[in-house]
Amino acid sequence: MRKLTSFVCGTGAGFAAYYLQRLRDPQAAVHNSWTNSDKPVDPWALWDTNWDCREPRALVRPLRNSQPEEENRYNAELEKAKAKKARHIILVRHGEYLDVGDSDDTHHLTDRGRKQAEFTGKRLSELGIKWDKIVASTMVRAQETSDIILKQIEFEKEKVVNCAFLREGAPIPPQPPVGHWKPEASQFLRDGSRIEAAFRRYFHRAYPDQEKESYTLIVGHGNVIRYFVCRALQFPAEGWLRISINHASITWLTISPSGNVSIKYLGDSGFMPPELLTNRIPRDVKNVV
Incomplete structure (x- = not known):
């Protein structure tokens, strides 16, 4: 029994001496945080603070x-x-629509798409957010979604900013490539620069004179939102097509005063009934209004 007690005491003292020495070592102290490890960090994983x-x-x-x-x-x-306060950017994808006709003017929401937008508007109202800014893509399906949401929340339609930079497009060639969708290289060049400009316009830390947390609602499109998420989190932008988000879903990103970015919701649509959950353009036009 005495030997066991001596062993336990000796072992405990040894561990205590070891950790005391580690704490005294400035370099070792860095690794006491659970967010660090001894494994070298890949360069692409390092956070760019600027x-x-x-x-x-x-x-x-x-x-x-x-x-x-x-x-x-x-x-x-x-x-x-x-910066002293955080910025919250809430992204909403438009509701389901029909891809018929030769122009965007004919791409209206389906009945299901309108119902999706109504549920999203109710959800945003329940969150009790006081909006500082609302921005909508100029495409018809985003405009219609925005109008339906505005009926549920307190914000004047005249104050909504309509932004052509947010229009749907092909942001960057995806990895891995997909066989069913092959835009021309010129489309990536044209759309990519525009969508990147939109990201730089709306994603940044607060101005130093911002005195309270701000909330910006952006009503846009699936490809654009997915690209924004990758860029904001500093994930490889080429991975945008690996993310799937439902129609009229909510994605919430927060930019802290330090410039760190976190995601609260990604394509949240759990507030809708199952029969309203969609993420692709309907192909059976006869059965969709």
């Missing part, structure tokens, strides 16, 4: 010397350039 070109240290004139006055100047400017 992804939105609004990292305070990139905006402030660098220190010219180590004098107290210069350090005070630098610290004051750095603090002034920092």
